[in-house]
Amino acid sequence: MENFWQTCSAQLELELTPQQFSAWIKPLIPLDYEAGKLRMAAPNRFKLDWVKTQFASRITALACQYWDAPTEVQFVLDPRLSAPKKASTVAPVPDINGGAPSGNARMADPVPSVPELPASAAPRREQSRINTDLTFDSFVTGKANQLARAAAIQVANNPGVSYNPLFFYGGVGLGKTHLIHAIGNQVMADQPGAKIRYIHAEQYVRDVVTAYQRKGFDDFKHYYHSLDMLLIDDIQFFGGKSRTQEEFFYAFEALIAAKKQIIITSDTYPKEITGMDDRLISRFDSGLTVAIEPPELEMRVAILLKKAKQEGVTFSDDVAFFVAKHLRSNVRELEGALRKILAYSRFHGKDITIDIVKEALKDLLSVQNRQISVENIQKTVADFFNIKVADMYSKRRPANIARPRQIAMYLAKELTQKSLPEIGELFGGRDHTTVLHAVRKIALDRTKNPECNHELHVLEQTLKG
Numbered sequence: 462m463e464n465f466w467q468t469c470s471a472q473l474e475l476e477l478t479p480q481q482f483s484a485w486i487k488p489l490i491p492l493d494y495e496a497g498k499l500r501m502a503a504p505n506r507f508k509l510d511w512v513k514t515q516f517a518s519r520i521t522a523l524a525c526q527y528w529d530a531p532t533e534v535q536f537v538l539d540p541r542l543s544a545p546k547k548a549s550t551v552a553p554v555p556d557i558n559g560g561a562p563s564g565n566a567r568m569a570d571p572v573p574s575v576p577e578l579p580a581s582a583a584p585r586r587e588q589s590r591i592n593t594d595l596t597f598d599s600f601v602t603g604k605a606n607q608l609a610r611a612a613a614i615q616v617a618n619n620p621g622v623s624y625n626p627l628f629f630y631g632g633v634g635l636g637k638t639h640l641i642h643a644i645g646n647q648v649m650a651d652q653p654g655a656k657i658r659y660i661h662a663e664q665y666v667r668d669v670v671t672a673y674q675r676k677g678f679d680d681f682k683h684y685y686h687s688l689d690m691l692l693i694d695d696i697q698f699f700g701g702k703s704r705t706q707e708e709f710f711y712a713f714e715a716l717i718a719a720k721k722q723i724i725i726t727s728d729t730y731p732k733e734i735t736g737m738d739d740r741l742i743s744r745f746d747s748g749l750t751v752a753i754e755p756p757e758l759e760m761r762v763a764i765l766l767k768k769a770k771q772e773g774v775t776f777s778d779d780v781a782f783f784v785a786k787h788l789r790s791n792v793r794e795l796e797g798a799l800r801k802i803l804a805y806s807r808f809h810g811k812d813i814t815i816d817i818v819k820e821a822l823k824d825l826l827s828v829q830n831r832q833i834s835v836e837n838i839q840k841t842v843a844d845f846f847n848i849k850v851a852d853m854y855s856k857r858r859p860a861n862i863a864r865p866r867q868i869a870m871y872l873a874k875e876l877t878q879k880s881l882p883e884i885g886e887l888f889g890g891r892d893h894t895t896v897l898h899a900v901r902k903i904a905l906d907r908t909k910n911p912e913c914n915h916e917l918h919v920l921e922q923t924l925k926g
């Protein structure tokens with residue numbers, strides 16, 4: 462059994478992204494194998510369902526191959542794995558900057574401009590710092606965030622019970638903050654007495670410094686350890702701040718032990734946060750870690766239509782598609798573009814047409830057109846072929862991913878100034894010979910296969926705007 466799982470997981474590690482592997486495969490436990498039946502345990506219902514739909518067929522294939530016989534794989538819940546952790550008796554986190562910090566040495570944390578340590582009095586709604594506009598209703602869902610939203614709803618319905626902590630990561634402006642406020646809003650509506658607190662990591666750092674300056678760590682601890690739910694945004698700001706990490710470690714342990722929900726966001730996967738203590742990193746990853754990807758075309762259109770409607774304006778589908786095709790990076794950028802279009806059309810008293818949009822977004826579009834980046838190509842090609850951007854860097858090799866990746870490498874060579882090694886690096890650290898092979902293959906295919914030529918033409922047009 463153990464041998465099988467070692468072989469199988471080593472293979473899956475090669476095929477999946479590190480995030481997928483560590484989120485879905487690593488937590489699985491092989492239970493037994495008997496008469497062609499393999500039983501695997503997953504730590505919770507969510508992981509169980511996801512593994513069943515996404516990875517069952519691959520694991521079955523590997524099992525059949527390993528035992529050289531038809532094998533049926535059954536996934537079951539392992540209740541032992543979801544048992545709550547014991548309260549912590551762990552020693553303090555060491556100073557990751559080296560040595561015991563003292564006096565001003567600790568003041569590597571920024572000094573607060575407005576010291577803000579919340580009062581530990583009875584919970585008050587305004588103290589939660591939850592933005593009531595950021596709800597599940599106003600959150601548009603697409604492939605890029607459906608998993609994150611499902612996890613968020615699950616946690617909002619069962620705070621402290623299902624996934625603790627819940628950790629969202631993804632690039633800027635992709636909706637991480639929105640989603641955690643949405644959870645906070647729902648829990649506040651369901652449990653008006655709950656003591657909930659949203660805090661940006663930078664503010665938490667400032668609170669730590671203030672507590673340090675005032676020698677008020679008892680109040681600080683009392684406040685944070687007595688919350689029912691802590692929502693902490695952009696935790697990568699804790700990187701390199703040892704005292705903050707130490708305090709957060711205690712708060713984290715106290716809250717998790719008391720089954721109080723913690724939700725964290727970061728711009729990157731826990732293991733990739735620089736300057737973060739290993740014990741915190743492993744704790745961040747001990748609940749559920751979910752990525753939010755850049756929005757795909759249809760989702761960008763839906764966001765534009767929804768936001769325009771919220772502003773009392775109707776966008777035609779043509780206009781929404783035009784904007785969404787040209788602005789691909791994140792939702793914040795779409796919101797900015799929408800504001801510009803509305804201001805322009807109001808100022809000139811004109812209806813919103815594609816020509817008006819071109820005028821209103823002249824600067825933005827010309828910048829986009831001039832700069833065709835490899836990241837842009839990866840996003841566009843991933844959108845076009847309906848795969849994840851992460852697949853551009855992953856080691857997975859199924860044909861439906863390998864070919865778009867080769868096309869993206871070809872376009873990167875054609876449309877940017879990057880060298881083959883540079884392109885290889887941007888595609889998950891691949892060798893320049895792999896890039897060369899892809900470029901030659903697609904170039905040849907283009908001359909022989911009109912459908913391929915057409916696809917490339919459409920992609921080039923999209924990229925050049």
Ligand SMILES: Nc1ncnc2c1ncn2[C@@H]1O[C@H](COP(=O)(O)OP(=O)(O)OP(=O)(O)O)[C@@H](O)[C@H]1O
Nearest residue numbers: 599600601602632633634635636637638639792793
């Ligand atoms: N899926 C979505 N539906 C509707 N609005 C969204 C969605 N995703 C993001 N937004 C909006 O886009 C803006 C940026 O989102 P948000 O601040 O949540 O991003 P973020 O991932 O936290 O970014 P950062 O890492 O820069 O803090 C917000 O106004 C948010 O309401």
